[in-house]
Amino acid sequence: EADNLIPMEIALKVASKIRARKRFAVYIIIPMWPEGSPYSAAAQEILFWQNQTMRMMYKIIGQELRSMNMEEAHPQDYLNFFCLGNRELLNGDIEQNSSQVLPEKYRRFMIYVHSKGMIVDDEFVLLGSANINQRSMDGSRDTEIAMGA
Structure with missing residues (x-):
């Protein structure tokens, strides 16, 4: 049972705008991963529930699009999640067993938005x-x- 109903309210607002055939879009900026190591059990659990929340929101919007016979539209026409990142030059000083290996390999680093x-x-x-x-x-x-x- 979820205590925070804001994601549900956002999805229902989008669905009501689809029903009214009014253009409406929601853009949500989230971090790539929670504070700390993205490989920790705590971060992975947060990411799991974050993913479940996003899926629930897209499901509500998708169901409304189908009920309005708007099969050509996609839920991402109405709801999008973004994270900010930065691509940097390779740093040859990273130890191969470090948690920084993958970010270094792909040169992607999160910009944490507050x-x-x-x-x-x-x-x-x-x-x-x-x-x-x-x-x-x-x-x-x-x-x-x-x-x-």
Whole structure:
């Protein structure tokens, strides 16, 4: 049972816009992996549940597209997840048994994004510090701030 209903609400909002035949798109920036080693058991569990959440959201959107006979459309026309990365030059000083071998091999390094923003209908912007996770949304744990304009 999920406590954080924000992903469900986002998917249902997209579905309602599909039903109304209104153009609507959601772009979500997430890190490539949680803080720490991407190979740790804790990070792998977070990535597993993150993947399950994304699949649930795409399933809701896909079902709505089918119910509206919009088979030519794809859920990614409405919902996309991105992570920021940087490609760098090879560093010959990495030990072969290091956890840095794969990132070095592919020269991809995560840019960890801490800013949060939402643009609504090209008219309203909300910028703040809250993540879309239970800890930030709980109201009794982390202290968050935001501003709307």
